[in-house]
Amino acid sequence: MIGERVERDYTGRSLFDKLGVVANAHVALIGCHEEVFTTNLNARLAKAASQSLRTRYDIIFLRIDGPRDLPRIPRAAVHLKLNGALWVFHPKGRGAAPTDAEVRSTGLAAGLVDNKISAYSESHTATRFVIPLALR
Template sequence: MAGYSGTPLYRKLGIKPGHRVALLDAPASFKATLDGLPAEVVIRHGLAADAPTDVIVLFVTERYELQARLDEVRRGMAQDGGFWVAWPKRASKVPTDITDDVVREVALPSGLVDNKVCAIDEIWSGLRLVIRRENRRPAE
């Protein structure tokens, strides 16, 4: 399904062929918004213990949820992967204490940096975080 810009959501999220994707606490209807995924994309509803995850999308409505999951997500990320934090837009009227500033305040001290924003759908906004280059482990 294309977003407001006409660009498919999977492309806005940076999902590419062969990627491992984790959807954490996603609304039941969310997977349907990823229509047209590239070949060999593996979607899980949790982090894989056997391999790092290329794209992680965590849905939160409260700051404490982000704080509680951050270390786990950080450990599960591929070194060049993306971690999207999704939270309800103000216009959605869904109760939340999350904003992009709150996401930065919680995540940046852990060695992450934000590099992209996107309107996921009518309800959810997203901020993409990546591991700072100087904090990435060398490729093996």
């Protein structure tokens, strides 16, 4: 239909496809991620993901497990390539801390915009932040 927005169908796609991981991506993995995620991510990449922020990255996976971790979002944001993505894995559900709103407002305050959410695990949601188009 004219003027209607068509949503992409992500059913049947792997988690790494949903997260936009390609073999030649320069990736950083920050925080305490599950071993299976780290192993499968590195198996998919041509070069293993960095465990620290040293340069600019195509994708940064940042795990947040509590409000004390929120300052990691702006620190990670400055390490994004212009077309890069910062995926923040944060607790989900009622009573989650930090809340979705706190994660989102921290990303926005860091000059990013959120443009995608994906299920990550039983306990965590993944929110993608990017540099706004006007600033690229």
